[in-house]
Amino acid sequence: MARESFDKEIRFLRMLALAGGAYSRQQFADRLGISVHTYDKTLRYLKEMLSTLQQGGPQEHGNELSEGLRYNYYESADPLLLFLFRAKSLKETETIRLTLLLTALQSQERTARDLQDICSEQMPVDLPLPDEKTVRGDLKYLEEVGVIVRLSGGRPYRYIAANDLIDRLSDDELLDLFDYVDVIANTQVPSVQGYLLRSTLKKALIKRGYHPDTMETHRYKYHYHSRILDEAHLYTIFRAIRHCRRLHFLYLSPKKGKNYASQNTNPLFERETEGVAQSTLPLRVVYDHQYGRWYLIGHSPRLGLMKFRMEGLTQIEEGEPVSEEEFARRLAAAQAQLQHSWVTDTLRPVQVVARFFNPDRSGANFVRERVEAQGQWGTITEESDSTFLYEITVNGIYEIKPWLRSFGSSCEVLEPAWLRREFIAEWKEIRNYYESVREDF
Structure with missing residues (x-):
């Protein structure tokens, strides 16, 4: 998914979660700063993405996107906003190809050539067929993230899904693990990885014959829907902090009420952007439990210490690196200023x-x-x-x-x-x- 598109979907889902059915199509589009046509196209795209990611799931998950957000208010254990994380970084061909690979490796071990044949047979006719190099690249990626394992032995290498942990647990142990992850994911930050693990465990229980209602022993009222959307920026920011790199982004201040700024890629529809281009050296990330907000603390050569609400960050890109000595100096200065901050205040x-x-x-x-x-x-x-x-x-x-x-x-x-x-x-x-x-x- 393109970076600009993901920014738009984040803001679209945030407003949908907060406003529910309070706005008409025209009011929603005006508030977001897009046309009604773009509103319809974005909503249709999100619904298609949701149905693709939930294929084979329980029937009740087939609810409309807006209906689920409006009426499943207490069903925070499966937040609809979370599905965007599953698709934000994958192209359509990658999504389908990885799904086929993982499905084939669930039941038995296979070689890269076997998996290439399976992809060639089952890929949609309108999508290009992968070559062996592409399949091996996918297997290397899946092995690095721990989804599959390469079995011992010589060439050709054989792979299988890494289900050992779940398969070795008894039903009671799996239920206990699910309950633990359920509570932690709803009470700790960041929480997205916990929700993804919870979703995996829930599918494993359903596969063993448990009804979804059997697993809902806890009910939560999730107050801050936008919190998990803002977590999308965390990993980019943490990577920049770890490598001492600047960040370049377009910032939409929440105080101005502007929710989205498109990239002016078409000169026929070019317009003045509502955001402010920013360049900062990221130093810290702060979470405000009172309001469920993330803040980025950074340093600007011109303005000094800078504080940004993470919901206003769009079009984030990594910039040039700085020396470790400069980063340590800026971080020490920021920590001194924030020493007595309840959240991020730097007043007297x-x-x-x-x-x-x-x-x-x-x-x-x-x-x-x-x-x-x-x-x-x-x-x-x-x-x-x-x-x-x-x-x-x-x-x-x-x-x-x-x-x-x-x-x-x-x-x-x-x-x-x-x-x-x-x-x-x-x-x-x-x-x-x-x-x-x-x-x-």
């Missing part, structure tokens, strides 16, 4: 002091447990049997403020005084919303 450090109230009822102290788990480097001091103090120095209060507010009446901000006054004004405003309700309403 502020000391925040808050009083937390323990629950009145006996049992688990969920307030204390949450502060200990999420409070980062803040310190906790016992004040009384019913309260404790929490102190932390952070770069600005804009990122920690929603976290403090989320505790409701269980949190009282003490310092700084101006932040306390802001909270008082906000809670008074909320109280006023309820005073106007008539008693006989």
Whole structure:
């Protein structure tokens, strides 16, 4: 899939997940910045891709793309957005060819010549037939990623699918592994690899005769659909960080409300781009649990430390390398600036002091447990049997403020005084919303 096309599909699926059926075709296209014709073509392409990747699966997976996103709200264990990862980096011929190879190697060992014959017999007539060099290249790739194994012995080499782990597990062991992967994939970041493993295990259980409903022992409400879409950029960014290379991309700031910018490849339809061309040395990736957002932290020779919301990155390309000494110097400077950042803020450090109230009822102290788990480097001091103090120095209060507010009446901000006054004004405003309700309403 072309890079521009993948950018468009990411933004298309994000809006579809967030808006559901709230927009008409014209409104959806206008919001995305494309024509209605392009909207129809993209939706048709995604549906075709989804049906291709789910061939042979359970009948219920044949739902329409938009219907699945709208009505399967709690079915986050099989997020429809995930299917894009299975096809984003493969051409159509590669997708069909690799599928044929893996299917043939599931049941018995075969040589490259055997697999070439199978591809020649089963490839669609409108697609070119692979030669032996192409098949050997595919086998080398599949062996490198651990999908197949080459058996011991001389030439010609024989290959078989790497199903030893699954095949050696009993039914109970396979169910336990599925449940474990199910929980981890829904609670950890990054999660895409976990979802792909979960999908593989689910197919193995279905192959053993288990009904899909038997495996759904956990239900999740997946809040951040766009999170797994943004993970598509992680591996490109991590590779650039590992090799000390700059990144060049077109950045669409979420604040401007622009969701997509096409590449101006046709001079007849050339128009001014909505994004800003950026070049940065990637240093770190930060994840915000509060809002489910990924951030890229980089360095610009002209502007210094730069912070980008990952959902705004498009048309990413690796650039020129820098020396390891320069990279280490830039990284150390960034870490010093972000030392007291709740997420990515680099404003003036502020000391925040808050009083937390323990629950009145006996049992688990969920307030204390949450502060200990999420409070980062803040310190906790016992004040009384019913309260404790929490102190932390952070770069600005804009990122920690929603976290403090989320505790409701269980949190009282003490310092700084101006932040306390802001909270008082906000809670008074909320109280006023309820005073106007008539008693006989």
